[in-house]
Amino acid sequence: MSAILRELLRASEKAGCIARACRQEETLFKLLIEEKKEGEKNKKFLTDFKTLADVLVQEVIKHDMGKKFPGLEKNIAGEESNEFTNELGEKILVQVCPTEEETASLLRKVLDGNEAASKVLARAVHQDVLLSDPALDAINVNIPQSDIAMWVDPIDSTYQYIKGSMDIKPNQGIYPKGLQCVTVLIGVYQIDTGLPIMGVINQPFATRDPKTLRWKGQWYWGLSYMDTNICSLQFSAANGEANDKPSSICPQHSEKNKSESGKHSYSAVTSSAEAKDILASLTAVCKEDLHFAAGAGYKCLCVVQGLVDFYVFSEDTTFKWDCCAPHAILRSLGGGILDLSECMKTVRQQKRLQEKPNLLYNAEVEGATGADRWANKGGLVAYRSEKHLEDFMALLMKNIPFQNVNILP
Ligand code: 2IP
Ligand code: CA
16 A cells, blocks of 8 residues: 555655746746736736646646556546636647657647647656655555545645745744645545545645755655554654655644643634634634644644644635645544534534544535535634644634624534
8 A cells, every 4th residue: 555655645746846847947937927917918828827737737646646556547536627728718638648749739739839838847747756755665554446535636725836925934833825835735535434544745845945946845644544543754854855854843732832820722723714703712712823824735734743733714615625635644643634613513512522523525515516515614623633622622612702602503
């Protein structure tokens, strides 16, 4: 099974390379940044380039996984559809062709004849990405291929990707916005239970070399299946070139977080789009340790890294593809991602959170259409250690403004 995880990692790294190429290769970068200029005649075409990058990355992941594990590609779903309409209104199925030349010629149709851009992109699609992560060799589990399916988010936080801010300062290690918030997310779940079992988060723009000004990526993986729980963060020194963060950046919530009164203090990250009442409560509970950051995947990564205890979001604007990969990694560390409204209901009834309302990845939202079928309808709470989950949830409920209790589930 480490073979699948190794391939996931390689596919995520190739996706990261394509994401970097679109910003670092002159011909592609021009197409990407042009989009920022408002009111341009060719705005529609240029907006489509961003979508093309997204679609292409998703197709590369499907193609590469299917090549190594035939049949698996049929069970890979993502945010994007690969049907593409170009400026002339032609419908084109964007896919990876057998050769670089064929892919370039297909891309030319979508890119309105732009020869140079098509070639550069096709080269990135067909390049071989070599990586080694010796920690993966330690894994010895056997999961039948027919039991698993995957969710892919080719480029999470697309807005930050297009905006491309490079000089955002982190606050206690957390980037509120900027390229660091961009992630590639590949998660594997068990078809019958809907639970996530393997995941990779690739951060293509993790650090920037001050001399070459080139970006370097970083990856995180985790596997949680039966009795096996294993995560790249347990092997900090052996994580291959791309991972150079020491495991000490991941302090577990510890006694140091106890205030003088003996009560625990908690840290959390949320979206700037969080609802007013939950925000008020989070502020009351976490005080200066409440952070805002872009990207659902990146916020999960902050929890994985131990930079915050929780990621809380009550709205229904995150999706299965945003959470499957981080959820698997968090499970491998002893944490998870739960449905927030279900947790609140349980805590409100003064019951224990024994049966964890895990986010599940195999069922649609009843009655929903389009992307909303795969929304995390009840919001989410992501955590790395379950030790303080109930206490934190109880505090969160207690601090929701009284006059608004009727919004509660
Ligand atoms: C988005 C992206 C946004 C996030 C939203 C996701 O995915 O991660 O940043 O909103 O929930 O669906 P926020 O940053 O407010 O949490 P994408 O960029 O792939 O559309
Ligand atoms: Ca996303």
